[in-house]
Amino acid sequence: MADKTFPLGIDVGGSGIKGAPVDLDQGEFATERQRIETPGESTPSNVADVIAQVLGAFESQTAGQPIGITVPAVVTHGVVRSAANIDKSWIDTDAESLLREKLGRAVTVLNDADAAGVAEMQFGAGRGIKGTVLMATLGTGIGSALFVDGILVPNTELGHLELDGHDAETRAANSARENEDLSWGKWAKRLQRYFSHVENLLWPDLIIIGGGVSKKAQKYLPKLDLRTQIIPAVLQNDAGIIGAAWQAVHDAELKQPS
Numbered sequence: 513m514a515d516k517t518f519p520l521g522i523d524v525g526g527s528g529i530k531g532a533p534v535d536l537d538q539g540e541f542a543t544e545r546q547r548i549e550t551p552g553e554s555t556p557s558n559v560a561d562v563i564a565q566v567l568g569a570f571e572s573q574t575a576g577q578p579i580g581i582t583v584p585a586v587v588t589h590g591v592v593r594s595a596a597n598i599d600k601s602w603i604d605t606d607a608e609s610l611l612r613e614k615l616g617r618a619v620t621v622l623n624d625a626d627a628a629g630v631a632e633m634q635f636g637a638g639r640g641i642k643g644t645v646l647m648a649t650l651g652t653g654i655g656s657a658l659f660v661d662g663i664l665v666p667n668t669e670l671g672h673l674e675l676d677g678h679d680a681e682t683r684a685a686n687s688a689r690e691n692e693d694l695s696w697g698k699w700a701k702r703l704q705r706y707f708s709h710v711e712n713l714l715w716p717d718l719i720i721i722g723g724g725v726s727k728k729a730q731k732y733l734p735k736l737d738l739r740t741q742i743i744p745a746v747l748q749n750d751a752g753i754i755g756a757a758w759q760a761v762h763d764a765e766l767k768q769p770s
Contacts, residue, residue, distance in 0.1 A: 518542045520574040521757035522566055522581045523624065524559060526550060526597030531566035533573045534757035539635030541750065543573065554599045556607065560614045567615055578618035578764040580756030581611060582627040586667045590621055593667075596653070618767075620760040624752050625649050626666055628722050628745070629657025631755030636720075636746040638662075643717035646670075646710065647745065651723040654681040654706075658714070670710060680706050686725040700735035711740055720745050 518533035532545035546569045551558040563581065567574070583602070586593040590608030595601075607621045622630075629647035632638045638645050642661050649655035654671030657664065671681035682688060684706040689699040707719065719738070721729060722745040729744035736742060747754060 515572075517575050517577050518573060519577040519757040519761050520567060520570055520579045521627075521753035521755070521760070522563055522579065523627070523752040523756065524550070524563070524581060524583045524598065525624075526554075526584065529559065529562045529566060530753060531563075531570070532753050533570050533577075534754050536758055536761060539631070539747075539754060541753070543570070545750075545753065546570070550598075555601050556599075556605045556610055559598070560611055563611065564614055567617075578620065578760035579611075579615060580620045580622070580627065580758070580760030581607075582622060582624040582752045582756045583607065584624050586669065587621050587623050588667065592621070618760065618764045620756070620763045622756065622759055623655075623657075623667055625655025625722075626657045626664055627753075627755035627759065628655070628747075628751035629659065629720075629755065630664060630759050631747050631751040632720055632722065632745050633659055633662055633664075634758050635754065636751065637743055638718065638720055641718055644714060645718045645720065646714060646716045647720040647722055648707075648710075649722040650684070650686045650703075650725050652685060652687045654685050655722075673706075673709060673713075675706055675709060680709075686723060689725075696731040697735060700732040703732065704736050704738075707736065707738055707740075707742065711738060716740050718743070722751065724749070 522531035530547045533542040535542040584596040592602045611619045645659045647657040656668045656670035658668045673680045684702045719742040726744040
């Protein structure tokens with residue numbers, strides 16, 4: 513029997529490009545991830561070269577399998593429409609076609625927060641939850657991923673809602689807490705304003721908090737008074753890679769003739 517192969521998930525960030533084969537039966541990495549610095553000039557061509565290096569490290573373990581790739585950007589039908597923490601030349605680049613040609617594999621490209629949300633819905637805090645679920649990642653900005661009965665509504669940019677005359681993420685992201693040296697209590701008041709606003713727009717059944725600060729959820733989530741249950745994510749920094757791999761397999765299955 514041939515060795516089992518796994519889909520590859522790759523997470524393109526502002527400082528590093530990380531990837532690992534993912535065991536979707538277990539919802540975890542099949543082997544330790546690889547990380548390579550993001551090129552200083554993070555153009556599509558330069559980033560594609562690094563992605564090819566990551567693939568090279570796992571060529572035999574992922575042979576014949578699709579690749580899921582997250583980017584910090586809005587992505588519609590494989591085309592990048594914005595550029596956060598990567599070069600502006602990504603805008604309007606057909607990233608899926610570029611990477612499919614470069615890597616010789618089926619490729620899915622999706623927003624990084626969406627990928628993290630997919631992982632939490634399939635293997636983490638949102639597993640088995642029906643209805644409307646919002647995952648919000650609180651980091652440098654606020655990323656969001658919205659699901660209805662487990663199905664992704666892609667490219668929500670709910671970190672950019674206007675709140676008290678400001679872009680919400682400039683007030684309520686974890687970076688705002690750090691930059692302004694806010695106490696957990698003062699930051700929680702800002703989160704209360706933000707999530708109350710989101711509640712009134714979406715009436716979600718569950719809110720999941722992702723990002724590194726989710727590890728310290730006990731310091732601020734109990735201070736919030738929302739009608740929606742709000743809980744921390746469980747997959748931490750692995751979520752983007754796992755979600756990207758899951759989405760790539762899901763998309764490849766949809767494209768197969770019935």
